[in-house]
C-alpha cells in the first residue's frame with residue numbers, strides 16, 4: 001500500500017520551527033537563502049529524488065548517527081545487507097571502514113570529504129544541506145554522482161525542504177517525508193558525549209551540544225506528527241519506542 005506521507009509536500013509547522021532555530025542560533029536568514037540558491041545553481045538539473053523514494057517508501061529503514069554508541073552498533077548493522085541505511089555525515093566514514101555502503105548520506109559537507117566521495121562512487125545517494133555557514137563548501141557537491149540538495153528555508157529548484165536541522169535529525173525527517181513505515185535510530189545518542197566520528201571542534205563544543213538538544217526536541221515534535229513507527233536503540237526519546245539493538249531482526253520483520 002502507498003503511504004500517503006510519501007506525497008506530502010512539507011511537514012506542517014516546520015516554518016515556525018525554522019524561525020525558532022534562526023533565533024536561537026543567531027543565523028542570518030539572507031545567508032540561508034543565498035546558500036540554497038548557490039547549491040541549486042551547482043547541482044545537475046537531471047538529479048531527482050525518485051531513487052530516494054524507492055529506497056524508503058513503505059519500508060523499515062535505519063538512521064545511523066555519529067554518537068558514541070556507533071562503534072558497538074556496527075557489527076549489528078552489518079548483518080542487514082538489504083535494509084536501507086540513511087547515514088548522517090561522519091557516520092559514513094565509520095560504515096565504509098567496515099565495508100558497509102550507505103544507501104543515502106545526509107551531510108552539510110563539514111566532515112571528511114574523501115569518505116563522502118568514496119561512498120558516492122560506491123553508489124550512495126548524497127543529500128547535501130545548504131546553510132549560511134557552509135557556502136564555501138557547497139562546490140564539493142559537484143564531486144558526487146547522485147546528489148540532491150536541501151535547505152531549512154524555501155525550496156528552490158533542485159534544493160528541497162524535508163524539514164530537520166542537524167544531519168542526524170534531517171535523516172529522520174527525510175525518511176518520514178518519503179513514507180518510511182518504521183524508522184530505527186542507531187548511534188543517535190544525543191546527550192553531552194560527542195561520538196568520535198562526529199566533527200571534532202572542541203572550541204565549539206557548547207554549540208554542538210545545543211544543536212544536539214535541538215535535534216532531539218525536533219524529533220520529539222516529529223514523533224507527534226507522523227504515522228511512521230519510530231524506534232530508538234540508544235537513549236529514550238519521547239514518541240520513540242525503546243528497543244535493544246539485538247532485537248533489530250524482530251522489529252524490522
Ligand SMILES: Nc1ncnc2c1ncn2[C@@H]1O[C@H](COP(=O)(O)OP(=O)(O)OP(=O)(O)O)[C@@H](O)[C@H]1O
Pocket residue numbers: 064065066067068088089090091108110111166167168169187188189190191192193194195197198199208211212215
Ligand atoms: N552524541 C552524539 N554525538 C555526535 N553525533 C550525534 C550524537 N547523537 C546524535 N548524533 C547525530 O549524528 C549526526 C552526525 O554527526 P556529524 O557531526 O557528522 O554531523 P553534523 O550535524 O554536521 O554536526 P554539526 O551540527 O556540528 O555540523 C549529528 O548530526 C547528530 O544528529
Ligand SMILES: Nc1nc2c(c(=O)[nH]1)N=C(CO)CN2
Pocket residue numbers: 027028032108131132133134165166167211
Ligand atoms: N547557518 C547555519 N545553519 C545551520 C548550521 C550552521 O552551522 N549554520 N548547522 C546545521 C546543522 O549542524 C544546520 N543549519
Ligand SMILES: [Mg+2]
Pocket residue numbers: 089090107108109110111167
Ligand atoms: Mg555535518
